[in-house]
Amino acid sequence: VxxxxxxxxxxxxxxxxxxxxxxxxxxxxxxxxxxxxxxxxxxxxxxxxxxxxxxxxxxxxxxxxxxxxxxxxxxxxxxxxxxxxxxxxxxxxxxxxxxxxxxxxxxxxxxxxxxxxxxxxxxxxxxxxxxxxxxxxxxxxxxxxxxxxxxxxxxxxxxxxxxxxxxxxxxxxxxxxxxxxxxxxxxxxxxxxxxxxxxxxxxxxxxxxxxxxxxxxxxxxxxxxxxxxxGPATIGSITLSGSTLVISGSNGVPLGTYYMRASTNVTVPLTNWTRIATNTFTPSGNFSFTNIITSAFPMRFFALEMP
Missing domain, CATH: 2.160.20 (Pectate Lyase C-like)
Structure with a gap:
């Protein structure tokens, strides 16, 4: 037309x-x-x-x-x-x-x-x-x-x-x-x-x-x-004072969620590790996780997971 x-x-x-x-x-x-x-x-x-x-x-x-x-x-x-x-x-x-x-x-x-x-x-x-x-x-x-x-x-x-x-x-x-x-x-x-x-x-x-x-x-x-x-979020330091273990790091999503998983067997898939904590990164993307070590776990591994 x-x-x-x-x-x-x-x-x-x-x-x-x-x-x-x-x-x-x-x-x-x-x-x-x-x-x-x-x-x-x-x-x-x-x-x-x-x-x-x-x-x-x-x-x-x-x-x-x-x-x-x-x-x-x-x-x-x-x-x-x-x-x-x-x-x-x-x-x-x-x-x-x-x-x-x-x-x-x-x-x-x-x-x-x-x-x-x-x-x-x-x-x-x-x-x-x-x-x-x-x-x-x-x-x-x-x-x-x-x-x-x-x-x-x-x-x-x-x-x-x-x-x-x-x-x-x-x-x-x-x-x-x-x-x-x-x-x-x-x-x-x-x-x-x-x-x-x-x-x-x-x-x-x-x-x-x-x-x-x-x-x-x-x-x-x-x-x-x-x-x-x-990301990926990085672990910057691991400190042990008595029975207190502190894992801290940076480069996470500001105010985003992260999970800590733990397992006594490092060879199993991460999805089979136990989620022991749900926390939030700081506004600058930093994090700090504190765990009390007990005799219930003679050896334990930790992993940081982001959704």
Whole structure:
């Protein structure tokens, strides 16, 4: 569909999409007030706005290559499986009755463009900043993440995808990270989110660890939107005074949990060792464990375990 350089144009009838349909919008704007249905997708080109005002049901992908697409009134695209915003494009929902783009189960939002309005990513939806490479997705208002947020990072270059909000970000659901580079080093940090404030927590993190013996430090997500790599925790000193054994060290997850296990047989798997204590690292990642030696164990081995 090509809209020339004239004035505003409106299409009021039903449009049924099969395959991808390209809307090349010139002129002032193109408003589609009729229903868009079918199993095809919508591709938006051209520098003028494409405005949708109906509760559309088409199930193909939506891709903004250039310019602005607006959802006004009750306009929605909740049936569209993938919404892609190429860099420099804007999906505006400030003209909707709730000024909100709500992603439903099975929907994915990705790219380097901007959502003008509020974003709510519901359960089983996906938000993925960047497009075929590391990039950034921007939202002008508050963001609520309840599905899966996928981010790429590169341990070699120290770069990563970014989700920006000009307001607040509420965490929830799953944070899924993919490292495009070499093994992540201890102390590496990645600022994944940029907002004026952060609330909530992710219920799960994938992968659960950055690498062997390492752990994710997620404490700064709530203050700066940053995640970092720590570990493995190291034992710095072992002291024995009378019957008191003190094991201390560093490089743990600040305020994170650790376990002490013990066994009289060092050859058995760690999972078979007895968990004798559950403690918390200090804010700087240090730890100190005290054990009273008794005659009940003529020989005993200890191991530090991080979840």
């Amino acid at each position: 090509n809209i020339g350089t004239g004035g505003n144009t409106e299409l009021a009838g039903t449009i049924e999409l099969h395959g991808d349909c390209l809307f090349n919008v010139g002129g002032t704007s193109l408003t589609i007030s009729g229903l868009i249905t079918g199993d095809g997708g919508l591709i938006k080109n051209g520098g003028s706005p494409l405005i949708l005002t109906n509760v559309n049901t088409y199930t193909g992908d939506t891709r903004l290559n250039t310019g602005v697409m607006r959802l006004n009134g009750n306009g929605s695209i909740t049936g569209s499986s993938n919404i892609t915003l190429v860099g420099g494009t804007t999906l505006s929902v400030t003209g909707r009755v709730d000024s909100t783009l709500t992603l439903v189960a099975g929907q994915a939002l990705k790219g380097n463009g901007t959502v003008n309005g509020t974003l709510i990513a519901g359960a089983n939806s996906t938000v993925s900043p960047g497009l075929d490479a590391i990039g950034a997705l921007t939202v002008s208002n508050a963001v609520t993440l309840l599905g899966t947020t996928t981010m790429e990072l590169n341990g070699d270059s120290g770069t990563n995808d970014v989700l920006r909000s000009d307001s607040s970000i509420t965490y929830g659901g799953t944070l899924s990270l993919t490292n495009l580079g070499g093994p992540l080093t201890n102390g590496a940090s990645f600022k994944l989110f940029r907002a004026s404030s952060y609330t909530g927590t992710f219920s799960s993190l994938a992968p659960t660890t950055p690498g062997p013996g390492q752990a994710w430090n997620t404490n700064a997500l709530s203050t700066t939107g940053t995640i970092s790599v720590v």
